[in-house]
Amino acid sequence: QKEVEQNSGPLSVPEGAIASLNCTYSDRGSQSFFWYRQYSGKSPELIMSIYSNGDKEDGRFTAQLNKASQYVSLLIRDSQPSDSATYLCAVKRVSELSFGAGTTVTVRA
Amino acid sequence: DGGITQSPKYLFRKEGQNVTLSCEQNLNHDAMYWYRQDPGQGLRLIYYSQIVNDFQKGDIAEGYSVSREKKESFPLTVTSAQKNPTAFYLCASSVLDRRGNEQFFGPGTRLTVL
Numbered sequence: 001q002k003e004v005e006q007n008s009g010p011l012s013v014p015e016g017a018i019a020s021l022n023c024t025y026s027d028r029g030s031q032s033f034f035w036y037r038q039y040s041g042k043s044p045e046l047i048m049s050i051y052s053n054g055d056k057e058d059g060r061f062t063a064q065l066n067k068a069s070q071y072v073s074l075l076i077r078d079s080q081p082s083d084s085a086t087y088l089c090a091v092k093r094v095s096e097l098s099f100g101a102g103t104t105v106t107v108r109a
Numbered sequence: 110d111g112g113i114t115q116s117p118k119y120l121f122r123k124e125g126q127n128v129t130l131s132c133e134q135n136l137n138h139d140a141m142y143w144y145r146q147d148p149g150q151g152l153r154l155i156y157y158s159q160i161v162n163d164f165q166k167g168d169i170a171e172g173y174s175v176s177r178e179k180k181e182s183f184p185l186t187v188t189s190a191q192k193n194p195t196a197f198y199l200c201a202s203s204v205l206d207r208r209g210n211e212q213f214f215g216p217g218t219r220l221t222v223l
Binding site (some may be wrong): 099 | 140142144149150151152153154157159167199208209210211212213214215216217
């Protein structure tokens, strides 16, 4: 079982719609979770971090964490073509991060 | 400007050669990391360091070596023992925080073996 699993996609959504990305993790003791956005050919950029159960909102992005289900998600509201990228879920291990393979999102105009 | 720099942006290596990738940060971060990314895959940890003159192996350290002589610098050497070194190499840094570990990435070095 992989430590961090994501649907690889691609996930295609129309402009203005909500994109929903899912991530599950295997270590029940994990406490810190992160979402990164990576444009093609570029390095990852941190967009959200979440540590407590529930929702955390930042602009058009909402991260949701459910530790009991070992599940973290990212919602992108009012999706824009500029949101087309690969989104990486990362989970903190003891002192470093474990990354999922990423979900590719395409926002079609 | 604060940030993380990596050089070179592109690197070509002949088989049997060792090459060194540079990573420098001026964010005053204690921890630094090296990852490898292959097409369509996530990031895999090669090495990390939380303090000067100390570093730990990650998941795929074989064929790589690092040093941490200064807080700002964490160079990665890809040795000839690395069987398949063609990949996108990413350096990151973070503060040391028991709760979080927000890592910030440099622009990356794309290594190609000829």
